[in-house]
Amino acid sequence: MTTAADRVSRRQVDKFEERRRQLAEGALQTLSERGYARTSLREIAQNTEFSHGTLHYYFRDKVELIMYCVRQYKAVCVQRYDAIVADSATADGLARGFAEGLAATCRDDALLHRLWYDLRSQSLFEESFRPDVAEIDGSLERMIWRIVDRYAELSGQEPTCSSAMAYATFDGLFQQSLLRHLSGSDLALDDLRAGARHLLSHVVCA
Amino acid sequence: MTTAADRVSRRQVDKFEERRRQLAEGALQTLSERGYARTSLREIAQNTEFSHGTLHYYFRDKVELIMYCVRQYKAVCVQRYDAIVADSATADGLARGFAEGLAATCRDDALLHRLWYDLRSQSLFEESFRPDVAEIDGSLERMIWRIVDRYAELSGQEPTCSSAMAYATFDGLFQQSLLRHLSGSDLALDDLRAGARHLLSHVVCA
DNA sequence: GGAATTTCTTGACAGTCGTCCAGAACCCGC
DNA sequence: GCGGGTTCTGGACGACTGTCAAGAAATTCC
Numbered sequence: 412m413t414t415a416a417d418r419v420s421r422r423q424v425d426k427f428e429e430r431r432r433q434l435a436e437g438a439l440q441t442l443s444e445r446g447y448a449r450t451s452l453r454e455i456a457q458n459t460e461f462s463h464g465t466l467h468y469y470f471r472d473k474v475e476l477i478m479y480c481v482r483q484y485k486a487v488c489v490q491r492y493d494a495i496v497a498d499s500a501t502a503d504g505l506a507r508g509f510a511e512g513l514a515a516t517c518r519d520d521a522l523l524h525r526l527w528y529d530l531r532s533q534s535l536f537e538e539s540f541r542p543d544v545a546e547i548d549g550s551l552e553r554m555i556w557r558i559v560d561r562y563a564e565l566s567g568q569e570p571t572c573s574s575a576m577a578y579a580t581f582d583g584l585f586q587q588s589l590l591r592h593l594s595g596s597d598l599a600l601d602d603l604r605a606g607a608r609h610l611l612s613h614v615v616c617a
Numbered sequence: 618m619t620t621a622a623d624r625v626s627r628r629q630v631d632k633f634e635e636r637r638r639q640l641a642e643g644a645l646q647t648l649s650e651r652g653y654a655r656t657s658l659r660e661i662a663q664n665t666e667f668s669h670g671t672l673h674y675y676f677r678d679k680v681e682l683i684m685y686c687v688r689q690y691k692a693v694c695v696q697r698y699d700a701i702v703a704d705s706a707t708a709d710g711l712a713r714g715f716a717e718g719l720a721a722t723c724r725d726d727a728l729l730h731r732l733w734y735d736l737r738s739q740s741l742f743e744e745s746f747r748p749d750v751a752e753i754d755g756s757l758e759r760m761i762w763r764i765v766d767r768y769a770e771l772s773g774q775e776p777t778c779s780s781a782m783a784y785a786t787f788d789g790l791f792q793q794s795l796l797r798h799l800s801g802s803d804l805a806l807d808d809l810r811a812g813a814r815h816l817l818s819h820v821v822c823a
Numbered sequence: 824g825g826a827a828t829t830t831c832t833t834g835a836c837a838g839t840c841g842t843c844c845a846g847a848a849c850c851c852g853c
Numbered sequence: 854g855c856g857g858g859t860t861c862t863g864g865a866c867g868a869c870t871g872t873c874a875a876g877a878a879a880t881t882c883c
Contacts, residue, residue: 446742448654462832525741532738535731536652576812583789606782668862
């Protein structure tokens with residue numbers, strides 16, 4: 412049964428979680444504009460309607476806030492491509508949809524992914540970042556593998572490499588494209604599209 | 618002709634440059650251990666035999682020091698693989714040498730390359746970093762391309778992708794391997810070797 | 824409406840940061 | 854060994870950082 416105290420506590424927990432989510436959303440925005448190293452808690456708070464003290468009411472310290480943000484980022488990031496897998500009936504259609512999806516992500520969410528690469532680099536130095544970063548990396552790898560696997564299936568071929576390999580190469584391609592796109596290159600997105608399709612056709616064989 | 622003043626001035630310039638190089642070397646060491654965001658000028662100075670004030674005698678500000686370090690890193694980094702190209706007489710020998718070179722770099726210079734990925738991420742936020750980062754990225758791309766091109770030549774095949782594509786994928790592979798290696802994975806180096814050979818055989822065709 | 828609890832603000836704290844500068848220490852030609 | 858230039862030191866400065874706690878404000882409950 413549910414006591415009155417449980418109901419109260421439950422609602423408080425929900426409100427608490429909701430505010431955490433809301434604060435993390437603002438933080439994610441500020442972080443993606445300024446980068447991890449240059450963003451202070453006061454700056455994050457200024458882009459919300461709360462004071463900097465509030466951040467310490469909802470998060471123990473800066474690391475906990477950052478990691479909460481990263482996990483929130485992941486949720487948005489991964490599922491985008493599963494619709495493409497579900498909607499594509501031919502290998503070529505999947506390839507086209509995937510390439511377009513990557514280009515759209517690079518164009519529309521450039522700042523968020525810039526932050527992702529920043530935080531992944533930080534995790535090379537800050538061990539406390541690694542578990543969450545590894546988890547996101549893993550879910551991205553699985554996402555890429557669903558694409559590759561479905562592409563192989565649709566084209567009646569077999570993947571020629573491991574999922575780790577596939578993820579590493581697609582990630583490298585995306586990262587390089589992001590760098591060029593943010594540097595103002597007009598060709599970056601087209602090259603990303605072409606590169607993705609080329610890569611996809613090379614990770615499978617009959 | 619060379620005047621006495623010229624000789625004096627010349628020697629001073631040399632000494633000045635030599636000390637800059639020496640300070641940058643120490644800075645590179647400290648930076649690679651702690652990362653860009655966590656390394657202060659005082660900390661850099663403490664790992665040399667000089668005081669923190671000296672850094673500002675030889676470098677205008679922190680950015681100039683960092684960029685000087687990065688350029689020094691580049692010089693060490695690129696040429697390593699050209700010997701492999703020159704020494705390999707067969708396609709398979711080149712592939713083996715290249716794969717072993719990548720694994721050795723990942724093992725021996727992990728911290729330096731961790732710093733490279735850190736600084737490249739920083740360049741996504743700090744525009745003043747971009748020219749130097751882009752230049753290093755370009756020289757790495759050319760280095761990779763010399764490998765691929767020579768491999769195609771030795772195996773009587775043609776490259777199937779652009780040099781930008783080749784660099785992006787090999788870089789992605791290396792970066793992922795570095796992350797796993799630094800996280801303590803024993804398989805990282807072997808996977809890197811295998812991945813590199815696999816990738817190399819797939820960027821060419823008859 | 825008043826008491827209790829949650830939520831939020833504000834200011835302070837102890838550090839650290841990059842930068843600057845007055846002057847000490849050193850080097851070198853004369 | 855003296856003088857002038859180069860090299861280096863170490864302290865000071867103001868700005869900024871993450872963290873904390875005391876209390877104001879808002880909300881909730883009876």
